Amino acid sequence: MSMRFVILGVAVLAAGGAGYLAMNLSAPAPAPVAEILPSAPSIELDQVLVAKETILTGGKISGGLAWQQWPVEAIAPDFITQSSRPEAVAELEGSIVRSTIIQGEPVRPIKILGADQSFMSSILPAGKRAVATTIAADTSAGGFILPDDYVDVIMTTRDQNNNSFTTETILANIRVLAIDQTIREDENGQLVQVGQTATLELTPNQTKIISAAQQMADRLTLALRSIKDVEAGRSEPSADHLISGGSRGGTINLIKNGEKTQVQSQ
Known part of the structure; x- marks a missing residue:
């Protein structure tokens, strides 16, 4: 009896294997992956x-x-x-x-x-002039003025008769094109950059003003403007009286014996 079961089992397995082979032979071969997926563009x-x-x-x-x-x-x-x-x-x-x-x-x-x-x-825009002016180490915002910053130019003159000083903003909202830099040590022994000559972007009329101021002033100071306050190309009053010979108008600062007062200009 057991022999019959063994023979029957072998026959069933043989039949299953034959059926599996028949199915594989009749099924089409799977398409290559390259035929299924679209080719990537070159x-x-x-x-x-x-x-x-x-x-x-x-x-x-x-x-x-x-x-x-x-x-x-x-x-x-x-x-x-x-x-x-x-x-x-x-x-x-x-x-x-x-x-x-x-x-x-x-x-x-x-x-x-x-x-x-x-x-x-x-880098100079059409119609503009590049003018270099000498500045002292202590008149350049501590060495923090760099190209493309905007500054006001302040002229300080001294009256030899009564030992007083007058200050006046002669140019405002002026772009710095370049600044000559040298290295020196500050009071704490740190190396800092200090400009000695600033090159400014000016109109032809402003060029005349600063040329006159360089001859008249005891000192020219650059006052750095905030980036939030700058409007490139905005026209601001300038000291035309330096080249016209007319009255400057308005008020000026008069410093005498350490005290500052505002006086009406003539």
């Missing part, structure tokens, strides 16, 4: 010249550029590409930056000065 790339680090206005390019892959369809016409200018990294070494280039930003020729271009004349 993205054409090129190498674009970018800044490896932030380079500030007036800074010199020194090993701060590199090539980076960029989709061709996203490349602007003024980007520098390796396919069009393969030697750009070496060619631009030592060039001066006209406008700040931030880290990772593509380099554009409009932001870089050519070898035959002047930095100051290239």
Whole structure:
């Protein structure tokens, strides 16, 4: 009896295996994965010249550029590409930056000065003049005045007869184009930057005013304006009387023996 069960079991297993093989042979082969999934679109790339680090206005390019892959369809016409200018990294070494280039930003020729271009004349707006004026270390907001800040120019003169001083704001809301910087130690032994010569962006008329003030003043002071108070291009009163010979009008500050009073100007 047991032998019959064994033979029957073997027959059942054989029949099941034969059925499984028959099903696999009749079923179609699975399609390759590549036929099931749509193929990814091919993205054409090129190498674009970018800044490896932030380079500030007036800074010199020194090993701060590199090539980076960029989709061709996203490349602007003024980007520098390796396919069009393969030697750009070496060619631009030592060039001066006209406008700040931030880290990772593509380099554009409009932001870089050519070898035959002047930095100051290239950043000066049409109709403006760049005028340098000497400032004392203690009249430049403690060394915190930097290019692109806005300042008021204050003239101080001394009356030798009665040992008094008069102060007057001769120019207001003036953009600083550049400031000559030297390093010195402060009273705590820390190294600080102190400007000695400031280059200001002026109109032709303002140029005449500050030229006259430099001859008349005992001291010219730059007063730093808050960034919240600055409106670039806003016209403000200036000391036209310095070049016109007329009355200045209004009031001026008179400082005598340490006491300040306001007097009507003549």
